Amino acid sequence: MPSSTVPEYAFAAPFTHPPTSPIRRLAPYANRPGTISMAGGYPAQELFDVAGLNAAAANVGTRLVDCLQYSNIEGQASLRHALARLSAQRGISCDPDTELAVTGGSQQALALLSRVMLQPGDVAFVESPGFPNSAQTMRHTGATVLTVPSGPEGVDVEALARMAAIHKPKLVSVVATFSNPCGATLTREKRLRLLEVAVEHRFLLVEDDPYGELRFSGAAVPPIIALATGEARQWTAYISSMSKTMAPGLRIGWMIAPAEVRRRCTGAKAADDMACSAWIQEIVAQYLADGHYDQHVPRIRAAYGARCAALGDALRTHMGDEITFLQPQGGMFCWARLTGAIDSTRLLPHAIEHEIVYVPGNAFYSDPAQADAQAMRLSFATMNEAQITEGIVRLRRALRACEANEPVSIALAA
Ligand SMILES: Cc1ncc(COP(=O)(O)O)c(C=O)c1O
Known part of the structure; x- marks a missing residue:
């Protein structure tokens, strides 16, 4: 007989309270018909290369029986070598047999690095x-995770250096190119300085790079690991993903890490999920080998570039000096700040009522004391130019309604 009382489970410390996500909580509003959502971190579904993936899958289908077995834990050789070639195009050299591993998205890559x-x-x-x-994912290890101030120009490297001298971190994770949520890119000089700090304080510097290939303007900056020479390379890991360039449903990412680190991550992955799907890995490898990827990425870059330009134009035209932002040069996100008395959390119910959804900035701060109440993350990836323009017109109307203290029917949980 099921008991009506919940037993007092002795949950592990990081799970004493079930994890909640202010972003996921917005999903029911974002998915309402007629609503323009700039909230999700999803890539544009209508841009998925279904034909290219179908062609690659059909090819793999002719040797399907070979793809239904457990994969090597570190990933299929075909995909590891293809990903090493793709990484080389980004300026990164690595040994696909000892330094590269296929992971379930870049999220799993970070989880494995954190665990080891x-x-x-x-x-x-x-x-x-x-x-x-x-x-x-870092907190789940039981480690103490401290936050380094970041913003539209990327992480504050000198603050990070000062904190490293005091707290001696073992692992530091940064998104150096088109960060989430700020869309920020670190300069080459700051990347070199980060490497210096990593060597001096002997921490593993993990660059999480799901967005770097989505550059639609400005000059490319090499990934941090591509700048790492000598000892610095031993303190650097690079993780990336097919989620934003191909499709997140593939759940394919990869890590490039010093061989001794990768070896331990492979062990951790074996205990976690055994391996990624051999079938999906072969499809992705075939897709890369057939040149579909090289043709597809410029298409999404162009589409996101046009959408981002439309967002910048709409913000300037319709919000004027009521909002400030830096025009992104790539990625999927624009970090904008309201300049008046109203903050983005107070505005949100009015925005939802006017059928426009964004993520308030405070969702991206684990320490509420540091949160920027004026900020909001606007994703320009999933809506077309006309929807983006209409969305910002609605945002202005919502701001007026909020200023006028108009009643709202939406009660968002704190
Ligand atoms: C900065 C960053 N890292 C990692 C991820 C997870 O990506 P993946 O689907 O590759 O696990 C995301 C997804 O939004 C992200 O924004």
Whole structure:
């Protein structure tokens, strides 16, 4: 007989309270018909290369029986070599047999690196504001995760250096190119300085790079690991993903890490999920080998570039000096700040009522004391130019309604 009382489970410390996500909580509003959502971190579904993936899948289908077995834990050789070639195009050289591993998205890559490096009593750093799941996976190890101030120009490297001298982190994770949520890119000089700090304080510097290939304007800056020479390379790991360039449903990412680190991550992955799907990995490898990827990425870059331009134009035209932002040069996100008395959390119910949804900035701060109440993350990836323009017109109407204290029927949980 099921008992009506919930037993007092002795949950592990990071799970004493079930993890909640202010971003996921917005989904029911974002998905309402007629609503323009700039909230999600999803890539544009209508841009998925279904034909290219079908062609690659049909090819793999002719040798399907070979793809239904457990994969090597570190990933299918075909995909590891294809990903090493793709990484080389980004300026990164690596040995696909000892330094590269296929992972379930870049999220799993960070989870594995965290697991092999961190335990209770250790310290790790993440950026703030930052992608909440990054901090979360590090906290699950029981380590103390401290936040380094970040913003539209990327992580504050000198603040990070000062904090590293005091707290001695073992792992530091940064998104150096088109960060989530700020859309920020670190300069080459700051990347070199980060490498210096990593060597000096002997922490593993993990660059999470799901967005770097989505540059539609400005000059490219090499990934941090591509700038790492000598000892610095031993303190650097690079993680990336097919989620934003191909499709997140593939759940394919990869890590490039020093061989001794990768070896331990492979062990951790074996205990976690055994391996990624051999079938999906072969499809992705075939897709890359057939040149579909090289044709597809420029298409999404162009589409996101046009959408981002439309967002910038709409913000300037319809919000004027009521909002400030830096025009992104790539990625999927624009970090904008309201300049008046109203903050983005107070505005949100009015925005939802006017059928426009964004994520308030405070969702990206694990320490509420540091949160920027005026900020909001606007994703320009999933809506077309006309929808984006209409969305910002609605945002202005919502701001007027909020200023006039008009009643709202939406009660958002705190
Ligand atoms: C900064 C960052 N890292 C990692 C991820 C997770 O990506 P994946 O689908 O590759 O696990 C995301 C997804 O939004 C992200 O924004």
